[in-house]
Amino acid sequence: MFCPKCGKQIQEGSQFCEYCGTRVSPIEELKPSRRKRRKWLSSLLILIIAVVLASSALAYLYFFPRVNPEKSKEYENQGLATLSQLAAQNGIMDQEKLKEVSNDFQRAIRLDPDNLSARKNLIYTYLLSDDLSEAQKEIGEILKVNPNDDFALKMQELLGEETP
Numbered sequence: 202m203f204c205p206k207c208g209k210q211i212q213e214g215s216q217f218c219e220y221c222g223t224r225v226s227p228i229e230e231l232k233p234s235r236r237k238r239r240k241w242l243s244s245l246l247i248l249i250i251a252v253v254l255a256s257s258a259l260a261y262l263y264f265f266p267r268v269n270p271e272k273s274k275e276y277e278n279q280g281l282a283t284l285s286q287l288a289a290q291n292g293i294m295d296q297e298k299l300k301e302v303s304n305d306f307q308r309a310i311r312l313d314p315d316n317l318s319a320r321k322n323l324i325y326t327y328l329l330s331d332d333l334s335e336a337q338k339e340i341g342e343i344l345k346v347n348p349n350d351d352f353a354l355k356m357q358e359l360l361g362e363e364t365p
C-alpha cells in the first residue's frame with residue numbers, strides 16, 4: 202500500500218506512514234465497508250430494476266397481448282360451452298357462472314380485438330346478467346370496428362341507445 206499523503210510505499214496494514222507519520226489505517230479500513238455498502242446498494246438497485254421490468258412486461262402482455270386468433274377462439278368456445286351447459290341445466294341466470302363466461306369472452310377479445318363473434322357473445326352474456334351499460338359499451342366497441350354491423354345496430358336500437 203501507499204501513503205495517501207507522501208505517496209511512498211509502506212508496509213501493508215500499518216497504521217502510520219513510516220516516512221511522514223500520517224495516519225493511514227482508518228482510511229484503509231473504511232474502504233472495504235464502503236465498497237461493501239456500494240455493492241449492496243447496486244444489488245438492491247438491480248433487484249428493483251428487475252422487478253420493475255418484469256412487472257411492466259406482465260402489464261404490457263396483459264394490456265397488449267399479441268394477437269392470437271386461435272387462442273381467442275379457444276376462450277370463446279370455452280365460454281360458449283359453459284353457456285350451453287347452463288342452458289341445459291336451466292341455470293342460465295346463474296350470475297357466478299355468467300361472470301366466468303363473460304371473463305372467457307373478454308379474454309377472447311383481448312387476444313383478438315377483431316373477434317366480433319366473441320364481442321357479440323359477450324353482449325348476450327351482459328344482457329343475461331342484466332348489465333345493460335356494459336352491453337352498450339361493447340356495442341360501441343363493435344361499431345368502432347365496423348360502423349355498419351347489423352347486429353350492433355339492431356342491439357343499439359333494442360336497448361334504445363341513440364347513435365352517437
Ligand SMILES: [Zn+2]
Nearest residue numbers: 204207218221
Ligand atoms: Zn507518508
